[in-house]
Amino acid sequence: MIEVAKRLQNVEEYYFSKKLREVAFLKSQGKPIINLGIGSPDLAPPFKASLALQDSLADDVAHKYQSYQGLPELREAISNFYKRQYNVHVSAQTEVLPLMGSKEGVMHISMAFLNKGDKVLVPNPGYPTYAAVTKLLEAKPVYYKLTEASNWQPDFAALERLDLKRVKIMWINYPHMPTGSNADNKFYDKVIAFGKRHDILIVNDNPYSFVLNEKPISILRYNGAKDVCLELNSLSKTFNMSGWRVGMLIGNYDFVSAVLRVKSNMDSGMFYGIQKGAIEALQCSDMWFQSLNSVYQTRRDLIWQLADHLNCIYDKDATGLFVWAKLPAHVKSEEFTDLVLKEHSIFITPGTVFGSQGEGYVRFSLCATAGIIKEAISRV
Known part of the structure; x- marks a missing residue:
């Protein structure tokens, strides 16, 4: 019998991969399932992005292998986007690396900097990847x-008491997923200083900064950040392009080039047409974000109503694509979500998917129309 690698013994199939099969089965049995669990935007991408993709298909180089570093115009568009939206100046030639989705970047960064037995600081709750x-x-x-008491930010005094000798990477993610919490200036100064003090690479995963958030922030705007930080970003949520798989890595040349050494041996360049579409998306005016957030504001108000009917408590100051809600005392997350799925045919995500600190919480997605959310409210 051929055995799988030992590395798979401690890694399970991604929760949503398994759960969506269950949801699909229930739908096939005639259950009218409402999916409020997945953060996959249902709105259209910018029209100019789709048009640019279509128009590019006739270009001579459209169907050839592309550069591992992406088109120079795409790197320039990312650099300009960071300057315009975050007030961060980065070199398009040396400090920007387009990715086929930021999830790819999590693997490539880890492969570039981790050896067997190294340690990684991981938020709980946080992105399971x-x-x-x-x-x-x-x-x-x-x-x-x-x-919740610390606004979902780390306790640096507690971190300093840990054995940090083999810690190579610290993952942070603000605006935070799943809670929607935002970090303040003091936090960014602290985490940069922490990374410098212990020679730890700080990686900020930043795909939610424009969703229902009036003050988008990049960690790279803070003093000394480029010495010890990388930032991942994505077009998935910002421009409704999750299926396009367009992400980006931003940071100093040494860090970015190390990741490129991994990436260039792992995959090929991004499809030409997708890059051309991404360039157009990155050039959208602020009117795009205002329009997008107007829709999400309406949906979030309705999700708050749904949470009220389910006796959940939530933070109205939170941002992002989800509503993180606290369950009544002594109610378990997975038992609650299974009950809601069984009794009301509504799929929401248990907080325990994101770690033990998610027990007692659930997460609602805003990626459903107002009409669908109203139907969910009526069922409850």
């Missing part, structure tokens, strides 16, 4: 707790 990739590379995730 951080820990999964760490385990796949036979490194060790060290979970740092985030709590």
